[in-house]
Amino acid sequence: MTASGRRCGDCTLCCKVMAIEELAKPANAWCRHCKPGRGCVIYDDRPAECRSFSCVWLINQLLEDHWRPNKSKLVLTTSEDGIEVRCDPGVPDAWRREPFRSELQQWAISGETVDTTVVVIVGRRMTLVTGEREFDLGIVGPDERIVREFEGTRVVNATVVKASNLDA
Ligand code: SF4
Numbered sequence: 537m538t539a540s541g542r543r544c545g546d547c548t549l550c551c552k553v554m555a556i557e558e559l560a561k562p563a564n565a566w567c568r569h570c571k572p573g574r575g576c577v578i579y580d581d582r583p584a585e586c587r588s589f590s591c592v593w594l595i596n597q598l599l600e601d602h603w604r605p606n607k608s609k610l611v612l613t614t615s616e617d618g619i620e621v622r623c624d625p626g627v628p629d630a631w632r633r634e635p636f637r638s639e640l641q642q643w644a645i646s647g648e649t650v651d652t653t654v655v656v657i658v659g660r661r662m663t664l665v666t667g668e669r670e671f672d673l674g675i676v677g678p679d680e681r682i683v684r685e686f687e688g689t690r691v692v693n694a695t696v697v698k699a700s701n702l703d704a
Pocket residue numbers: 543544547548549550551589590591592593594605606611
């Protein structure tokens with residue numbers, strides 16, 4: 537059990553949506569070691585990436601119970617930019633359901649004042665959620681970055697550029 541008092545229980549969704557480099561497991565495909573809804577069959581010998589992983593729901597009670605990943609079909613993690621929401625590709629519109637869509641929008645509004653983002657990932661496509669709209673960013677590669685344009689703290693445009701172009 538974690539400090540939040542929560543357990544994964546019958547949830548195994550991260551074993552589908554997350555990529556595991558050590559196993560060459562792509563994102564959005566069940567790990568060959570996962571029994572969906574049951575758990576990991578190599579639990580004691582699972583890779584370090586799996587040992588160190590916790591989704592936000594598991595460790596943060598501020599995220600309410602309805603966000604439980606196997607019920608919401610959404611796995612939340614944090615990055616240096618903000619919140620990443622990985623949607624079960626089998627239920628690609630899960631993030632548009634209520635109350636999830638409205639809560640994501642509220643977080644995006646709060647995030648604009650402290651420069652953090654809310655990004656939804658469905659399959660390989662990313663969508664930046666803002667208080668007023670959503671920006672379909674398409675497929676964002678590991679060598680690419682999201683660049684936002686602002687009017688005040690309001691995001692008015694978002695584009696994807698090569699990281700090397702930003703460094704130049
Ligand atoms: S998605 Fe979260 S709650 Fe579900 S198995 Fe992974 S860490 Fe546990």
